[in-house]
Structure formats: structure tokens, C-alpha cells
Amino acid sequence: MDKKIGCLKVITGPMFAGKTEELLRHIHRLQRAKKKYLVFKPKIDNRHATSEVISHQNNKTDALIIGSVQEIEKYLNNDIETIFIDEIQFFSSEIASFLCNLTQQGYQIIAAGLDKNFRGEPFNETIKSFLALADCVEKLTAICQVCQNEASFSQRIINGQPARYHDPLVLVGGQENYEARCRSCYVI
Template identity: 45%
Template structure:
């Protein structure tokens, strides 16, 4: 449902794990805005070139033309005077100033639509996303399907040669299905992750042990 504020703009954030349909939802919203004869611009970080360099593209093949930006400040340089809807895909790859820019544009009366991973592969807040979510009038958290147990997935599992990536690995590593998959909290595995409860999470099984069974099955 659209958020209508007649005397000003607002910020919408679409977040969730990979494969949860964030970019697909962004494309749906900007297409509807264009049908409504609103002036739309879409921006994407140049770091995200998995499917198309000058389009935002979903894993399912949907796409929409986009302006390529190297930093959040580029949005201000590329923004056209008549734009009324500005969308930013994969905002987790941008610097923290994106939150200030989104706020300023909303205060100028623009509708701002932002997508991004709220959690990195370690399951921790990703870049400027927490600040953007706090600033937004609307936050929609989407879920994928856990590839291990079929539960709603809120985490992104990074795999290196089929094995879960270590906590100490680089946070940003752009990939697609061959590198990442969606998992629920219980099936998400991050070797080396600090645990404030000591060894409470040490017995969490890997993918091979979990595959084909429901999370929590042994408690039934």
C-alpha cells in the first residue's frame, strides 16, 4: 500500500536476505510510479554488476534501467530537477552518507525507495542499512525460503567451495547462486563467529547434517 504524504516526501526501505525478492519489489514499485506519470530515477552501486551494468535486475530476470553510482554523493550529481521518485538498489554497498542524502531528498518532497541486505553473511547489520531503516517511514522486511529446511529465511549463507565462509572473511563479495543461498536462523552457519554465550552455538550442524530435515525436528 503506498504511503501518501501530500505535503512532503518519504522514505521506503525494502530489506531482507538474498533471494527474498527485494529488487523485484523495487522494480514493481517504480514501474507503477512510471505508469502514474511520476518522474522516476533508479540508482545502483557500480559494485553490483552481477546481471547487468546499467540496469537493476532481480534473480528472476526482471530489470529496469538505472544510473550507476560510485558513491552516495553521485546521487545528487545525477538527480534530475524534475525527478519525483528516486530508487536506490543494494544500498548496503554505499557509504553512510546515503542516509543523509535520502533524508534531504525526502524533505525536498521526493519519494525515496531503497533496497538492501539488512544483515551481512555473518548475520550482523550491514553498512548503512540500520540507519536507513530507522529513518524510513515504511520498512518492509522480505523473506526467502531456507534451502536447507524450507522455513522462512532471514539470513544469507555464504559458501566457499561448498563450505560456510568463516566469520573473518571479507564482508563484501558480490556473487549469485553459486556463492550465496538463503537460510533461516537455525540453519545459518558462520564458523569462527564470536558467541557471547560461550559454546552455546558450537553444536550447530553444517549443511550436510541439516539437509533434508526440519529445523528443530529432534525436539518433537
């Protein structure tokens, strides 16, 4: 019997780059192939009052809502081949080593999340670990909402103005709070 070979893939980029859409594309491919998988999303992502992963284009799939990395283990069984996780940046940094251990057991892990926070810095230690440990990183860009060039930053907007550097790091939201911006149009 062949040993399953696991891998860790990270889909990253700014808000509105299509990270969740790309995650859903991978899920739909497995659905067509009739493969077994699990989809998780963090409890903190309360933009939609539902147990679904939903893209900005309103495409969606069912998901298990979890508050901690330990909850993943209770859903695993021998039939599962791939684990999908959306909004990976909202989990504690221990999730990176936990998922790397699962790749050693043969699981395919595909995670999507922001690479940078609204301050233009790595989002947190979780995303730093994932980017370092990943077998494959797919870095997406969006379209700058100011000049329409390639955008790699998430500009937080509060009352029509760019957020201040010392504003709280986490503000879960969508188009009401964020814009994609290129390096030239990004303001902090």
C-alpha cells in the same frame, strides 16, 4: 501550491527474498502512472555488465551506475518525484543523511538492500542508519534452501562449505556464493 511531502522507504531482507523484485514493482507502478523517477545502483554491483537493475527472476529496468552519493545530485531536477536505489548497503553511510535531506525537499525515496551480512550481523552502518531513519521498512523473507521454512539469513558458501566468520565482509555474488537460510539452518 501544496508542498510535496517526501518519505523514505526501505525494502530489506536476506538474499533471494525478492527485494529487487519489489523495487521493480514500485517502478512499474510509477511507469503506468507516467510519473518521473530515477533508478540508481552502486558501481560495486558488477554481477551484470549492464546499466540495469536486474532481479534474480531476470526482470529489469534501466539504472544509473554511481560510485558515490554525491553523483545523485547531478541527475535531479524538478520533474523527478521518486528516487529508487538498489543494493543500498554498498554505499557509504553518508547516503542516509543525504537521502533524508532529499525527503525534506519532497522526494520519495525507495531503497532496497540486505539487512544482515553473511555473519548474521547488521550489514554495516549504512543499513543501520536507513533502518532507523526510514518512514517505512518492508522486511522480506526468503525460503530456506535446506528446510524450506521462512529464511531471514544469507548463508555465504565457499567450496560447498559455510564461509568462516573472518572472511572478507563483501563478496558480490548470487546463487554461486549464497543461500537463503532460516535461523535453525544458518551456520557461522
